[in-house]
Amino acid sequence: MYKDILVIHTGGTISMQENEEGSVVPGETNPLSIQTETLSSIANIQVIEAFHLPSPHITPRHMLMLKDIIEEHYKKKAFDGVVITHGTDTLEETAYFLDLTVALPISIVVTGAMRSSNEIGYEGLYNLISAVRVACEDASKENGVLVVLNDEIHSAKNVTKTHTSNVSTFQSPQYGPIGIVTKGDIFFHHHPTSREKYSICDVTKRVTLIKAYAGMDSGLLLAIRDLQYDGVIIEALGQGNLPPETVEGIQQLIQSNIPVVLVSRCFNGIAQGVYGYEGGGRNLKELGVIFSHGLNGQKASIKLMVALSKTNKLSEIEKIFTI
Numbered sequence: 001m002y003k004d005i006l007v008i009h010t011g012g013t014i015s016m017q018e019n020e021e022g023s024v025v026p027g028e029t030n031p032l033s034i035q036t037e038t039l040s041s042i043a044n045i046q047v048i049e050a051f052h053l054p055s056p057h058i059t060p061r062h063m064l065m066l067k068d069i070i071e072e073h074y075k076k077k078a079f080d081g082v083v084i085t086h087g088t089d090t091l092e093e094t095a096y097f098l099d100l101t102v103a104l105p106i107s108i109v110v111t112g113a114m115r116s117s118n119e120i121g122y123e124g125l126y127n128l129i130s131a132v133r134v135a136c137e138d139a140s141k142e143n144g145v146l147v148v149l150n151d152e153i154h155s156a157k158n159v160t161k162t163h164t165s166n167v168s169t170f171q172s173p174q175y176g177p178i179g180i181v182t183k184g185d186i187f188f189h190h191h192p193t194s195r196e197k198y199s200i201c202d203v204t205k206r207v208t209l210i211k212a213y214a215g216m217d218s219g220l221l222l223a224i225r226d227l228q229y230d231g232v233i234i235e236a237l238g239q240g241n242l243p244p245e246t247v248e249g250i251q252q253l254i255q256s257n258i259p260v261v262l263v264s265r266c267f268n269g270i271a272q273g274v275y276g277y278e279g280g281g282r283n284l285k286e287l288g289v290i291f292s293h294g295l296n297g298q299k300a301s302i303k304l305m306v307a308l309s310k311t312n313k314l315s316e317i318e319k320i321f322t323i
């Protein structure tokens, strides 16, 4: 029995072409639209052209629209899985947003490509076929939102784009892929240990993301307070430390009930309150800074935005970040 798979195209290089000047651009039509027949030998396919956007143009509003499209279609007629094609630049953010917010008994797989449709070595159609095959697997429903490219299956929570141009760009630092795609089969070898879901209907909160560096001071932190952002993520140094000159800004933000969430700018490991010196992680924790348990900066931003649409209580937001 063929599975019912909804394919949602959103744009990105997977749907683009290189023009005569060598620029990669979105064309009038999506080159993947004519491939529906190819996919029909794997599953019953329904295709939706949601957007035709490069992924740097994708906003949380588009992510929410995708969630609504999936839920509305499911309400009309249940299906087994959904495959989303997406630009690779912000693919991990959309995948993680859907992981946190869509609570349906289906598989959700996100894919993309590093080479555009008329370039030699275009891997878009191959990745799309792999993504549909993974979406057809019953086991995929248990593993949260999945990212499938280059014969690997990654969890939305851990995957990140690690290379500007290489087709093996998507990696899960520290954890590795949770499965692989082979010519004949799909194999899972790990399962995510926790799942979390938040029921939200808007994404109006403004969250910003900044990176710490030697010599950083409080200037930008005070500007963030004055600009009335709803939350801030800081990619801190090492195990979760900041230069002492930032402490004043951190205190001002927390006094203004603006959550400050710390991740590490190291791409392996977990930020935690270890050091007790001024600006050290333990000192920051005592000031009310929230530690994010291993998410990268862009994922923590998505989680904070989702958390803020449920509550603005710092203690509750902190609890959400312990999951």
Ligand code: ASP
Pocket (backbone or CB within 6 Å): 011, 012, 013, 014, 053, 054, 055, 056, 086, 087, 088, 089, 090, 112, 113, 114, 115
């Ligand atoms: N800049 C492109 C995008 O994210 C890159 C890609 O799709 O690979 O839309």
